[in-house]
Amino acid sequence: MRYVEQEKVIKRMNGRLVVNTIFKGLFMAATLLALLALVVLLYRIITQGASHLSLDFLMNFASRFPEKAGIKAALIGSLWLMAVVAPTSIILGVGSAIYLEEYAKQNKLTTFIRLNISNLAGVPSVVFGLLGLTIFVRAFSLGNSILAAGFTMSLLILPVIIVASQEAIRSVPKELRDASLGMGATKWQTVVNIILPAAIPGILTGSILALSRAIGETAPLIVIGIPVIIQFLPRGVFDTFTALPIQIFDWASRPQQEFQVVAAAGIIILMIFLLIMNSIAVIIRNKFQKRY
Amino acid sequence: MTTIKTALTKKEPVQKTDKKSVYLTKQLNLWYGDNHALKNIDLDIKENEVTAIIGPSGCGKSTYIKTLNRMVELVPSVKTSGQILYRDRNIFDKDYGVEELRTRVGMVFQKPNPFPKSIYDNIAYGPRIHGIKNKKILNEIVEKSLRGAAIWEEVKDRLDENAYSLSGGQQQRICIARALAIEPDVILMDEPTSALDPISTLKIEELVQELKKDYSIIIVTHNMQQAARISDKTAFFLNGEVIEYDDTDTIFSNPSDKRTEDYISGRFG
Ligand SMILES: Nc1ncnc2c1ncn2[C@@H]1O[C@H](COP(=O)(O)OP(=O)(O)OP(=O)(O)O)[C@@H](O)[C@H]1O
Numbered sequence: 001m002r003y004v005e006q007e008k009v010i011k012r013m014n015g016r017l018v019v020n021t022i023f024k025g026l027f028m029a030a031t032l033l034a035l036l037a038l039v040v041l042l043y044r045i046i047t048q049g050a051s052h053l054s055l056d057f058l059m060n061f062a063s064r065f066p067e068k069a070g071i072k073a074a075l076i077g078s079l080w081l082m083a084v085v086a087p088t089s090i091i092l093g094v095g096s097a098i099y100l101e102e103y104a105k106q107n108k109l110t111t112f113i114r115l116n117i118s119n120l121a122g123v124p125s126v127v128f129g130l131l132g133l134t135i136f137v138r139a140f141s142l143g144n145s146i147l148a149a150g151f152t153m154s155l156l157i158l159p160v161i162i163v164a165s166q167e168a169i170r171s172v173p174k175e176l177r178d179a180s181l182g183m184g185a186t187k188w189q190t191v192v193n194i195i196l197p198a199a200i201p202g203i204l205t206g207s208i209l210a211l212s213r214a215i216g217e218t219a220p221l222i223v224i225g226i227p228v229i230i231q232f233l234p235r236g237v238f239d240t241f242t243a244l245p246i247q248i249f250d251w252a253s254r255p256q257q258e259f260q261v262v263a264a265a266g267i268i269i270l271m272i273f274l275l276i277m278n279s280i281a282v283i284i285r286n287k288f289q290k291r292y
Numbered sequence: 293m294t295t296i297k298t299a300l301t302k303k304e305p306v307q308k309t310d311k312k313s314v315y316l317t318k319q320l321n322l323w324y325g326d327n328h329a330l331k332n333i334d335l336d337i338k339e340n341e342v343t344a345i346i347g348p349s350g351c352g353k354s355t356y357i358k359t360l361n362r363m364v365e366l367v368p369s370v371k372t373s374g375q376i377l378y379r380d381r382n383i384f385d386k387d388y389g390v391e392e393l394r395t396r397v398g399m400v401f402q403k404p405n406p407f408p409k410s411i412y413d414n415i416a417y418g419p420r421i422h423g424i425k426n427k428k429i430l431n432e433i434v435e436k437s438l439r440g441a442a443i444w445e446e447v448k449d450r451l452d453e454n455a456y457s458l459s460g461g462q463q464q465r466i467c468i469a470r471a472l473a474i475e476p477d478v479i480l481m482d483e484p485t486s487a488l489d490p491i492s493t494l495k496i497e498e499l500v501q502e503l504k505k506d507y508s509i510i511i512v513t514h515n516m517q518q519a520a521r522i523s524d525k526t527a528f529f530l531n532g533e534v535i536e537y538d539d540t541d542t543i544f545s546n547p548s549d550k551r552t553e554d555y556i557s558g559r560f561g
């Protein structure tokens with residue numbers, strides 16, 4: 001008596017293959033739907049905004065007249081913001097991740113901290129805006145400066161960077177750690193020479209994706225009170241500034257139809273900005289990818 | 293306990309060869325949380341010998357060998373009691389740094405674990421972390437270590453290649469060379485050939501014979517023939533205890549404990 005009867009297996013085979021095909025179709029439809037929505041969105045924005053794209057758009061400050069409105073202050077402002085957010089969040093984030101993964105004792109407190117870092121990643125950005133307003137803008141009297149906004153944004157994306165870095169560090173094979181420690185290397189030498197080089201692709205990919213979130217965030221900047229109309233460029237981190245998403249939000253909320261076109265052009269610039277950052281993430285990942 | 297005593301008294305002829313001890317383990321106990329993994333271990337390991345540790349899976353062989361360079365402490369729940377004297381100094385002493393201990397005691401792991409770096413950088417890693425920067429000295433260490441691990445001829449023209457491009461057997465010899473590069477006194481090997489083919493295994497066995505002139509070697513193995521071929525002394529572990537420890541010849545031809553006999557004749561484990 002055999003348990004697996006070939007004839008029955010073959011009879012049932014057709015049914016199984018049909019189910020397989022149905023699910024394949026369903027998943028494909030889901031993917032296509034998402035893609036379609038994206039394409040429509042892109043199409044609308046590009047057809048709407050392309051006409052306003054020009055060198056003047058990049059070189060002009062904001063204006064009451066749609067045809068003269070430019071994005072210079074916002075673009076440069078966003079670059080300044082990144083210049084503060086990137087080093088602050090990456091140094092703090094990677095440092096915390098190294099501490100939590102490599103040095104911290106594995107006890108209840110560490111587990112609790114870890115869990116809450118993941119939870120922080122889900123806190124709405126407005127809350128971080130309020131935090132920034134209370135601490136950096138008021139308590140530290142930084143006003144609505146690049147520094148205040150940069151620190152706030154850093155706090156916002158810090159959890160994401162910590163979690164991504166922790167994951168990257170954890171994925172370094174234990175055998176490599178053992179090999180290094182087993183030769184008398186200190187923990188720090190092991191971290192610098194073995195763990196970080198192996199974890200860097202994951203850390204950078206995660207960090208850049210987090211940074212692109214910081215570029216697109218609007219709510220915290222509004223809460224902090226970042227102005228929209230600015231007719232000068234910041235000369236340092238203590239100056240005030242404006243950023244791409246705020247500028248776009250302002251244009252999009254104006255009644256005149258012409259400003260909708262300007263907003264679309266702004267979105268295109270923002271998307272190019274994000275595209276460049278994501279490409280950098282992909283390049284880094286491919287360049288450093290290691291086999292184990 | 294009585295069996296341990298008989299085993300220890302039987303060891304008399306061994307001690308006549310006036311070799312010095314490298315590792316003297318006294319009443320070592322080790323717990324993983326509540327799991328009592330090593331029980332009252334007493335072992336006297338001599339220098340310039342190959343000491344094999346055999347026993348069924350889960351009996352504590354890896355745990356013991358990892359205790360000798362305190363790698364076992366990387367497991368947070370580990371607690372120990374007793375003493376291990378390495379060259380007459382208790383390795384559990386507060387002022388005995390693990391880094392110092394591990395510089396004297398190299399380790400080769402079960403799975404070949406080269407770094408994802410060039411062959412050269414793999415070997416130079418140890419010397420570099422101990423502060424040697426001189427290029428000429430590093431070159432010499434790399435060549436000497438690779439020769440010592442019998443792999444120089446195979447890799448001398450491709451030192452810049454990633455160590456991952458080598459075969460498993462070659463990678464394991466790279467790992468042995470890497471351990472030699474810090475010029476250790478003792479080399480611990482935890483089943484170094486279990487992931488390798490017969491020819492690579494043979495090469496490593498020959499290498500071990502060669503290395504014992506300059507180093508003391510402690511090797512865990514599941515392969516009874518291997519233990520018989522390459523070791524001078526053999527310790528048989530069972531359920532965290534040392535059942536018998538003696539000359540390899542004695543263990544394999546005339547064991548004093550029934551359980552040792554059962555194990556080496558393949559009746560369990
Ligand atoms: N990291 C660990 N955490 C908790 N318990 C462990 C750990 N490593 C080993 N043990 C336990 O300690 C005991 C001895 O394990 P050990 O790895 O030393 O056995 P072994 O003799 O090397 O076995 P094998 O021949 O399978 O490698 C086992 O009961 C095992 O479950």
Ligand SMILES: [Mg+2]
Pocket residue numbers: 353354355482
């Ligand atoms: Mg083992």
